[in-house]
Amino acid sequence: EETISAVHAFPTTLIYTQSFLKFVDKVNEAGKGVVQIEVRGGPEAIGMFQQPDAVRDGVVDMVYTPGSFYGGAVPEKDALVASNLTAVEARANGGIDMIDAIHQEKMGVKYLGWFDSGVCYNLWTRDAPEFDADGNLKVEGLKLRGNAVYNAFFNEYLGAQVIDLPTTEVYSALERGVVDATGWTQIGLIDLKWNEFLNYRIEPCFFSTDLGVIVNLDRWNSLSDEAKKVLQDAAIAHEAESVAELKEKRDADFAALEAGGMMVVSLEGEAKANYLNAAREKTWARMKGLMAEHPSGDGQYDALIGKFYDPALDQ
Amino acid sequence: MMEWYWALTILLGSILALMAIGMPVALAFLAANIIGAWIFMGGEKGISVLLNNGLGSLTSFALVPIPLFLLMGEIFFHTGLGARMFNAIDQLLGRLPGRLSYVTVLGGTGFSTLSGSSMGSTALLGSLMVPEMTKRGYKKYMSIGPILGTGGLAIIIPPSALAVLLATLARIDVGALLIAGIIPGLILSVFYIGTIWLQCRLDPEAAPAYDVEPISLGEKLTLLVRDVVPMLSVMVVIVFMMVGGIVTPSEAAAFGALGVIVLAVVFRCLTWESIKKSIVGAMRVTLMAYLIVFGSATFSQLLAFSGASSGLIRWATGYELDPVIMLMVMFGVLLLLGMFMEQISMMLLTVPIFFPLATSLGFDPIWFGLVMLLALEISFTTPPFGLLLFVMKGVAPPDTTMREIYLSAFPFMGCSLLLVGLLVLFPKIALWLPGL
Amino acid sequence: MQQVTRLYNAFLFAMAFISGAMLVWLMVSVVVSVFMRNLGIQPFAWLFTSSEYALLYMTMLGAPWLVRVKGHVHIELVTAGLRPAARRIISRLVAALCVLVCLVLAWKGVELVHTNLARNDYDVRAYYFPRWLLTISFPVCFGLMAVEFSRFVFGRELMHSGEAGIHE
Ligand code: NA
Ligand code: NA
Numbered sequence: 001e002e003t004i005s006a007v008h009a010f011p012t013t014l015i016y017t018q019s020f021l022k023f024v025d026k027v028n029e030a031g032k033g034v035v036q037i038e039v040r041g042g043p044e045a046i047g048m049f050q051q052p053d054a055v056r057d058g059v060v061d062m063v064y065t066p067g068s069f070y071g072g073a074v075p076e077k078d079a080l081v082a083s084n085l086t087a088v089e090a091r092a093n094g095g096i097d098m099i100d101a102i103h104q105e106k107m108g109v110k111y112l113g114w115f116d117s118g119v120c121y122n123l124w125t126r127d128a129p130e131f132d133a134d135g136n137l138k139v140e141g142l143k144l145r146g147n148a149v150y151n152a153f154f155n156e157y158l159g160a161q162v163i164d165l166p167t168t169e170v171y172s173a174l175e176r177g178v179v180d181a182t183g184w185t186q187i188g189l190i191d192l193k194w195n196e197f198l199n200y201r202i203e204p205c206f207f208s209t210d211l212g213v214i215v216n217l218d219r220w221n222s223l224s225d226e227a228k229k230v231l232q233d234a235a236i237a238h239e240a241e242s243v244a245e246l247k248e249k250r251d252a253d254f255a256a257l258e259a260g261g262m263m264v265v266s267l268e269g270e271a272k273a274n275y276l277n278a279a280r281e282k283t284w285a286r287m288k289g290l291m292a293e294h295p296s297g298d299g300q301y302d303a304l305i306g307k308f309y310d311p312a313l314d315q
Numbered sequence: 316m317m318e319w320y321w322a323l324t325i326l327l328g329s330i331l332a333l334m335a336i337g338m339p340v341a342l343a344f345l346a347a348n349i350i351g352a353w354i355f356m357g358g359e360k361g362i363s364v365l366l367n368n369g370l371g372s373l374t375s376f377a378l379v380p381i382p383l384f385l386l387m388g389e390i391f392f393h394t395g396l397g398a399r400m401f402n403a404i405d406q407l408l409g410r411l412p413g414r415l416s417y418v419t420v421l422g423g424t425g426f427s428t429l430s431g432s433s434m435g436s437t438a439l440l441g442s443l444m445v446p447e448m449t450k451r452g453y454k455k456y457m458s459i460g461p462i463l464g465t466g467g468l469a470i471i472i473p474p475s476a477l478a479v480l481l482a483t484l485a486r487i488d489v490g491a492l493l494i495a496g497i498i499p500g501l502i503l504s505v506f507y508i509g510t511i512w513l514q515c516r517l518d519p520e521a522a523p524a525y526d527v528e529p530i531s532l533g534e535k536l537t538l539l540v541r542d543v544v545p546m547l548s549v550m551v552v553i554v555f556m557m558v559g560g561i562v563t564p565s566e567a568a569a570f571g572a573l574g575v576i577v578l579a580v581v582f583r584c585l586t587w588e589s590i591k592k593s594i595v596g597a598m599r600v601t602l603m604a605y606l607i608v609f610g611s612a613t614f615s616q617l618l619a620f621s622g623a624s625s626g627l628i629r630w631a632t633g634y635e636l637d638p639v640i641m642l643m644v645m646f647g648v649l650l651l652l653g654m655f656m657e658q659i660s661m662m663l664l665t666v667p668i669f670f671p672l673a674t675s676l677g678f679d680p681i682w683f684g685l686v687m688l689l690a691l692e693i694s695f696t697t698p699p700f701g702l703l704l705f706v707m708k709g710v711a712p713p714d715t716t717m718r719e720i721y722l723s724a725f726p727f728m729g730c731s732l733l734l735v736g737l738l739v740l741f742p743k744i745a746l747w748l749p750g751l
Numbered sequence: 752m753q754q755v756t757r758l759y760n761a762f763l764f765a766m767a768f769i770s771g772a773m774l775v776w777l778m779v780s781v782v783v784s785v786f787m788r789n790l791g792i793q794p795f796a797w798l799f800t801s802s803e804y805a806l807l808y809m810t811m812l813g814a815p816w817l818v819r820v821k822g823h824v825h826i827e828l829v830t831a832g833l834r835p836a837a838r839r840i841i842s843r844l845v846a847a848l849c850v851l852v853c854l855v856l857a858w859k860g861v862e863l864v865h866t867n868l869a870r871n872d873y874d875v876r877a878y879y880f881p882r883w884l885l886t887i888s889f890p891v892c893f894g895l896m897a898v899e900f901s902r903f904v905f906g907r908e909l910m911h912s913g914e915a916g917i918h919e
Binding site for chain 1: 615
Binding site: 333334335336337338339340341342345348349355359362365366367370374375376379380382383386509561562566568569570572573575594595597598599601602605608700704705708709717 | 767770771774775777781782784785789799802803804806807809810813814817820822823824825826827829830841842845848849852853856858859860862863868869885889900903910
């Protein structure tokens with residue numbers, strides 16, 4: 001029996017970690033006598049942003065983390081960030097295989113699976129958002145909290161200089177009015193209690209979560225074929241199941257938020273299309289720029305986007 | 316994987332041995348990390364993780380307030396503004412023995428309400444009060460003890476960054492936990508005042524009994540307006556800036572330092588010499604403390620990664636015991652871990668295990684959250700390695716010994732334990748206010 | 752030789768000076784970003800990020816100087832109970848151990864910088880910041896700390912005083 005050590009980027013109580021732990025249970029059930037995952041903990045075991053390097057160097061065998069935490073090494077993670085598909089489609093059309101190959105080449109890790117996909121981000125504000133004559137969102141009055149994932153979009157399209165705060169400081173910053181708007185995934189606002197201060201959700205949502213399981217490549221190659229199959233099968237099954245589970249969770253969260261008075265405001269028509277285009281294209285541009293700096297170049301750029309973005313869905 | 320108790324023995328054993336033979340605390344942590352990384356993270360590549368982890372823990376905005384509060388206190392001291400204020404308070408309070416100790420507790424309680432950081436408030440009060448009080452003939456425990464105590468108040472009395480984080484991790488009501496801390500926090504400062512009164516009674520020598528010339532009301536008013544109000548107003552202004560949403564608690568320290576600089580300019584006592592001394596003073600403590608943070612953050616992670624701390628927690632909570640005994644076990648585990656780990660890592664590690672357990676034992680989660688905050692607070696000043704003790708050592712006069720600091724801390728830790736006992740007997744103390 | 756010593760000392764104090772400047776920068780950057788925000792201008796995101804990086808540079812550039820001024824706390828238990836001759840030996844041994852720790856970290860620091868350059872690593876916050884610009888502070892810091900600790904191994908002065916207590 002082989003044992004694989006693992007850490008996860010977020011605290012154990014967070015919904016995304018719970019999802020990963022379910023995947024671990026599945027592997028440990030199916031892999032009895034073949035392969036077992038031994039979870040060593042979260043950010044208390046290895047720092048959140050140091051985990052990608054730790055798996056790359058083989059200090060730990062497996063990590064569950066957003067691709068954005070190692071965007072310097074694999075800028076192609078932005079294809080997932082700007083995706084409007086879920087892991088189910090990207091698995092079927094070969095997109096995840098392509099991302100896997102890029103991870104192996106650029107980072108020396110196996111990309112095992114894209115979990116908790118199909119969840120996107122909204123802008124959430126305290127006060128009713130304002131729009132200009134063309135229906136575009138006005139950002140001048142907003143005190144917007146940002147982070148590395150969405151800054152390309154916030155800065156370059158919305159023209160906002162964001163206030164960069166760690167997640168743990170956002171609650172008190174909202175409480176005191178230091179910030180009055182933030183991006184966040186559709187799920188999880190209630191767990192963080194930010195809904196005590198935020199009253200508006202701005203639609204449409206943009207981006208996608210980019211949480212994935214990466215495995216040290218040498219360790220992966222050293223596994224028996226049987227062990228590899230157990231891990232890969234469980235990952236593919238969990239890709240699909242986590243999409244369904246989080247959809248349910250999102251609907252429940254939205255209902256609870258609306259019952260608590262959360263208002264939904266939506267951009268319309270051309271303004272909406274511009275907003276979505278900007279989120280996507282600013283992120284793609286960042287990706288293309290960083291790809292071009294790498295010796296392997298940006299030749300795969302178009303193919304990659306084809307696998308993770310379906311324009312028909314945005315019609 | 317190694318059994319958890321062997322991992323624990325190796326890690327704690329090496330750090331204790333290295334510190335005992337007199338290795339600087341930060342270096343002892345780094346050395347223990349190298350040993351631990353080698354064993355548990357697969358040889359020399361583990362050491363790169365160690366460096367990366369240290370980099371991650373150090374470049375965190377949460378650490379910004381500490382040097383700035385230190386700078387604020389040092390400027391107060393080196394420009395003579397602090398001396399002015401304490402002379403005035405001394406005169407205003409007349410003969411009350413131990414008056415500056417009371418001022419420390421009252422000021423500290425007030426200050427706690429604005430700073431969420433116990434390291435920051437220990438740094439400020441320590442650099443502000445200890446040199447002044449020593450100069451006036453106070454025994455050191457009369458200044459060091461109350462400051463170590465009020466440093467801990469900072470995380471119970473809202474606002475408190477640590478309480479928000481705990482509530483978020485444990486998925487309990489943030490507002491309720493913050494409000495639950497108010498009455499216990501006030502009770503605790505009353506206990507502190509009682510302790511000082513007792514210490515003055517037991518040892519009248521502890522606080523100077525010198526007579527102050529009686530002065531007229533007019534002179535008192537002048538003193539108050541000229542020497543006390545401007546200094547206090549710096550504090551008041553930063554409180555208002557925080558409450559009004561102009562600054563976050565982490566940013567408030569910068570305005571504290573700026574405010575004191577402005578004040579020193581107004582009072583014409585800002586010299587290049589005093590600026591230089593203040594910066595050097597703030598640097599000495601900050602660098603010493605941050606290199607320890609650099610080492611101890613990784614040590615915390617090694618305890619977690621090796622399975623040592625989670626093994627200890629599971630073992631200690633694995634028995635079916637009476638709820639009160641279970642509570643004592645959890646409390647004890649927190650105190651033990653607290654001697655070696657930093658607080659956020661401890662919360663990440665213990666919350667997922669302790670809160671479900673507490674719920675199954677029938678404890679109110681808000682009440683339990685508060686007890687946990689108290690344990691974190693106490694562990695911050697637990698000898699031998701509570702971080703606040705080292706911060707205090709950094710700001711106290713050079714001849715202060717370890718014994719003095721430890722002995723000063725004990726009575727005030729006793730107060731916190733007494734409060735925990737009261738909370739167990741009368742949970743309403745915590746739960747009445749949020750229940751309204 | 753004297754020339755080298757003087758140059759080295761100048762370098763050590765220059766680093767300490769930068770460390771102090773970083774401390775002042777912490778205050779300035781926070782004050783400026785708060786002013787901008789409250790004037791309705793959105794503060795530059797680099798103000799925030801630079802203060803986080805300043806914490807690292809401040810600690811790493813100042814740490815060797817702190818060894819020089821004996822500012823790193825240690826606890827004297829064993830060394831306080833020993834006879835002067837034995838204490839001298841233990842004290843120099845402890846200092847030598849410190850040198851060893853610093854050398855290991857300096858050596859791994861050099862490797863880390865190499866890796867960061869080879870992999871073209873970035874520190875991803877508000878901006879993509881080249882990682883080696885941060886990790887370069889490790890070999891510099893620990894290398895100089897090793898030199899400073901070795902003064903307590905070979906030099907006239909001892910690190911330990913022989914009086915019980917925490918010492919700076
Ligand atoms: Na507080
Ligand atoms: Na501690």
